[in-house]
Structures are given as structure tokens and as C-alpha cells.
Amino acid sequence: MLKVYSFSRVNKMARGNTRDLRVLWALEEIGMPYEIVGMDHPNHDLDSPEFRAKNPFGQIPVIDDDGVVVTESGAILLYLARKSGKLMPRDLAGEAQVLRWSVAALNTIEVPVLTLWFVDMSGGKGTRPSEALRGWSAMRLQQLDAWLANRAFIATDDFTVADILMTHVLGGGTDPSLLAPHANILAYRKRCTDRPAWRKTFDAYSERVEAAP
Structure with a gap:
């Protein structure tokens, strides 16, 4: 199943404005099943070697689609649209x-x-x-x-x-x-x-x- 690396805890001023919302919104529009891997930003989860192997910049969002790892919210949304055939014209x-x-x-x-x-x-x-x-x-x-x-x-x-x-x-x-x-x-x-x-x-x-x- 598609995994979405998304925040579980963030600094107060960032809550509600983080870029993982773009990915989660797209998935909801598409109706594609996924699971969330919660990341605690203040606890430095994004600095772990495991996460940096997926995104060397240590940023959210990241998706892992059965081994296809995509970072950057724009790239992720375009990937999801191409894969699903939704939220983007086919011509x-x-x-x-x-x-x-x-x-x-x-x-x-x-x-x-x-x-x-x-x-x-x-x-x-x-x-x-x-x-x-x-x-x-x-x-x-x-x-x-x-x-x-x-x-x-x-x-x-x-x-x-x-x-x-x-x-x-x-x-x-x-x-x-x-x-x-x-x-x-x-x-x-x-x-x-x-x-x-x-x-x-x-x-x-x-x-x-x-x-x-």
C-alpha cells in the first residue's frame, strides 16, 4: 500500500499549513488507499538516517509507493495524477x-x-x-x-x-x-x-x- 510520510507533530505556527496536506488532499480527491507514517518534527524524526535515505533534504512530504519513492509536493501530485488517471487530463x-x-x-x-x-x-x-x-x-x-x-x-x-x-x-x-x-x-x-x-x-x-x- 502507498505510504505517506506525514507529520504527526509540528511546531505550533506550522500546524495546518504543512505541505503534506497537498498530498493528503489529492489522495482524498482521487480515492486512493494509503497509510500514514507519522513523523514528529520537533523530535527530529526527519533527521534519522532512515528518513534521509528517502529524502536527503529531510523534508515532508514523501511517498513510498511499493518502492517508488517520490519527494517534493508538486512531483508527488503529478505522479499520483498520472498513476490514477484522475485530477489531470489524459490528452x-x-x-x-x-x-x-x-x-x-x-x-x-x-x-x-x-x-x-x-x-x-x-x-x-x-x-x-x-x-x-x-x-x-x-x-x-x-x-x-x-x-x-x-x-x-x-x-x-x-x-x-x-x-x-x-x-x-x-x-x-x-x-x-x-x-x-x-x-x-x-x-x-x-x-x-x-x-x-x-x-x-x-x-x-x-x-x-x-x-x-
Whole structure:
């Protein structure tokens, strides 16, 4: 059975925003059976030799599909979509759009937004680097908002793994003030997070994953 290396305990500020949620959400949408291998981050489970043999960067998520080990949330979601035949079109043109927007979520949008969060969290809020990152993030979000006008989903007419990645990138770690001016993004994010599979995934995660004191 597919094994998902997922958090069992994380630092309080990270709980609810970790990237394993992307994988768990995809599996719930697909309906693929799996088992969770719980990892205690504050207890340094990710530093063990056994885990580093699977992911040398010591990061979650990781899947082990009967010996096929895949790391990086984007790669895992694309693998699961290809394997299941779900959450991605089967034609080459449609698949290209899902690949395109999956990469955009993890690079064009996540890089400035996540870097801004890290700089501000580290005490750099209001500095010149922080303001430069804020401007970069705002520009990308404005462009994304324009793309989402009159679109239900990001890559195709149907919900795909690209929507899971983009929605999670636009989630709890993103400064709400950056998203506030963008009605299309807010409506898109709500549309995706209102899906029963996400609610079920998040509720199960919240019940299972402990917050370290």
C-alpha cells in the first residue's frame, strides 16, 4: 500500500499549513488507499538516517509507493495524477496546462509570497528587502487575479492537481492583506477549499497532528 510520510507533530505556527496536506488532499480527491507514517518534527524524526535515505533534504512530504519513492509536493501530485488517471487530463495539451500551472504555483507565486513571509517572520518587516518582496508578490497576485477572471479553475475547466497546489500556496501562510484586493483569487480559493475532500482532509489532519508546545 502507498505510504505517506506525514507529520504527526509540528511546531505550533506550522500546524495546518504543512505541505503534506497537498498530498493528503489529492489522495482524498482521487480515492486512493494509503497509510500514514507519522513523523514528529520537533523530535527530529526527519533527521534519522532512515528518513534521509528517502529524502536527503529531510523534508515532508514523501511517498513510498511499493518502492517508488517520490519527494517534493508538486512531483508527488503529478505522479499520483498520472498513476490514477484522475485530477489531470489524459490528452497532451490538457496535461501541458496542468504542468504549466503546477510549476507556476510553486515558482512564480510561492517563491515571492513564501520569501516575504520568511523575511517578515525573521524581523525584517518594513525593511527595503521586505518592501521589494511585497511589491513582487503584489504584482504576481494581480496578474494571477486577472487570469482567474471568468475561470472556475486554474488550468482547465475541471479541478486538477494544479488547483491543489495553487490553493495551498494561497493558503494560511500568505499575508491576508496581499490577497484582500483580489476578488477573483479569493473566490477561487473559497471554491477549492469548499470541496468536501479538502474539508475531510483538513479535519482529519487537525485531529491527528499535534502542535508542539
